[in-house]
Amino acid sequence: MIHFPQECTNGSGSLCHQQTILVTGGAGFIGSHTTLQLLGEGYKVVVIDSLDNSVEESVKRVADLAGENGHNLYFFRVDLRDKDALEVVFSMTKFDAVIHFAGLKAVAESVAKPLFYYRNNMIGTINLLEVMAEHGCKKLVFSSSATVYGQPSSVPCTEDLPLSTTNPYGRTKLFVEEIARDLHIADPEWKIILLRYFNPVGAHPSGLIGEDPRGVPNNLMPFLQQVAVGRRKELTVFGTDYPTKDGTGVRDYIHVMDLATGHIAAVRKLFTPKEIGCTAYNLGTGKGTTVLEIVAAFERASGKKIPLRYADRRPGDCSEIYASTEKAERELQWKAVYTIDDMCRDQWNWASKNPWGYRHPDLANGNRT
Numbered sequence: 001m002i003h004f005p006q007e008c009t010n011g012s013g014s015l016c017h018q019q020t021i022l023v024t025g026g027a028g029f030i031g032s033h034t035t036l037q038l039l040g041e042g043y044k045v046v047v048i049d050s051l052d053n054s055v056e057e058s059v060k061r062v063a064d065l066a067g068e069n070g071h072n073l074y075f076f077r078v079d080l081r082d083k084d085a086l087e088v089v090f091s092m093t094k095f096d097a098v099i100h101f102a103g104l105k106a107v108a109e110s111v112a113k114p115l116f117y118y119r120n121n122m123i124g125t126i127n128l129l130e131v132m133a134e135h136g137c138k139k140l141v142f143s144s145s146a147t148v149y150g151q152p153s154s155v156p157c158t159e160d161l162p163l164s165t166t167n168p169y170g171r172t173k174l175f176v177e178e179i180a181r182d183l184h185i186a187d188p189e190w191k192i193i194l195l196r197y198f199n200p201v202g203a204h205p206s207g208l209i210g211e212d213p214r215g216v217p218n219n220l221m222p223f224l225q226q227v228a229v230g231r232r233k234e235l236t237v238f239g240t241d242y243p244t245k246d247g248t249g250v251r252d253y254i255h256v257m258d259l260a261t262g263h264i265a266a267v268r269k270l271f272t273p274k275e276i277g278c279t280a281y282n283l284g285t286g287k288g289t290t291v292l293e294i295v296a297a298f299e300r301a302s303g304k305k306i307p308l309r310y311a312d313r314r315p316g317d318c319s320e321i322y323a324s325t326e327k328a329e330r331e332l333q334w335k336a337v338y339t340i341d342d343m344c345r346d347q348w349n350w351a352s353k354n355p356w357g358y359r360h361p362d363l364a365n366g367n368r369t
């Protein structure tokens, strides 16, 4: 179903034109924060989302937070697998660029349902790229992931490390990166930026938008948050025998507000006259933090004691991964500024104001049907 807000059209069915960004997956965690920053920068933003892992309420809150600029935000409930619906959206307006967040991201689910993941993330992306090409929109920012470094041979990870990955979710990121590179070789008019996110956490400082995963969270921070608000009994720490300072895994956590700023920097780069081809950038802080350090920081921020259970390593996990941030600093003029304490403060602010996320408690734990 497509939702056409009244104020979105100019009477002839077309959107009124100014510099306009299509944000796929814009109702989700990173997409909602980026949409808010795009609006703040004066862009017109069209969000499309299937609401498979999100709710429309996040888009409404973004519009509220954007104040006057909120009238530059339009939302259509569209699934990228539905190419006809995508065609309708593209026939209504001319997009200057696309930020493509839409995708499913649960690693364990991707192992259990590989075809579902390949259809959603691959076919969805191919549909998008085809429709973009047909409509002459050849500027793209794609949400890739540090998962493409697999078990990295060295840290910090530089963008030129060999790529490999261990699960279907990761392969969808790797394959889309390859498709993007092939597309640019075939048609050099394309300008494509692949952003490899490290571990996005935190929330908008207002506490009105944040991460709201469906079902049992896979990632550390949302799980920790649910323990702190009493939705789960304890946090399981996966692995205490890694060769790290306290034996637990090391990751590069990055505040979602910094990630959003990274997207603004990428979009600006797309609009420079330079030949940028198809190129990848890490979005991380360049700093590694252990699981136990995150738990301690979250306890300080929340004033809650987090019960822990120590368990074996989680299959497929690497010991330590963090980003080299030099390329993004040099070429995007972007650098993360938020600290781990900032991330935990804003995560807790969101959690304490929205213990059940955007949803009613009865719906908050729902799995996909």
Ligand code: NAD
Pocket: 024, 025, 026, 027, 028, 029, 030, 031, 048, 049, 050, 051, 052, 053, 054, 078, 079, 080, 081, 100, 101, 102, 103, 104, 105, 120, 124, 143, 144, 145, 146, 197, 198, 199, 200, 219
């Ligand atoms: P999210 O689940 O909160 O947001 C993704 C959004 O895409 C959701 O709103 C979902 O409903 C939508 N979506 C999924 N399939 C769709 C389809 N076929 N058509 C339209 N909409 C669809 O996830 P997020 O954390 O905001 O991640 C955004 C992107 O960044 C994803 O591509 C994810 O793989 C990637 N990424 C996330 C992380 C992370 O840890 N959060 C790390 C690296 C990369």
Ligand code: UDP
Pocket: 199, 218, 219, 220, 221, 223, 235, 236, 237, 238, 239, 248, 249, 250, 251, 291, 314, 317
């Ligand atoms: N982790 C953990 N318990 C959890 C979830 C994650 O101990 O419930 C650990 C995990 O083993 C890793 C780190 O926290 O060392 C970050 O995991 P996450 O899934 O958030 O990110 P990823 O491993 O995909 O980088």
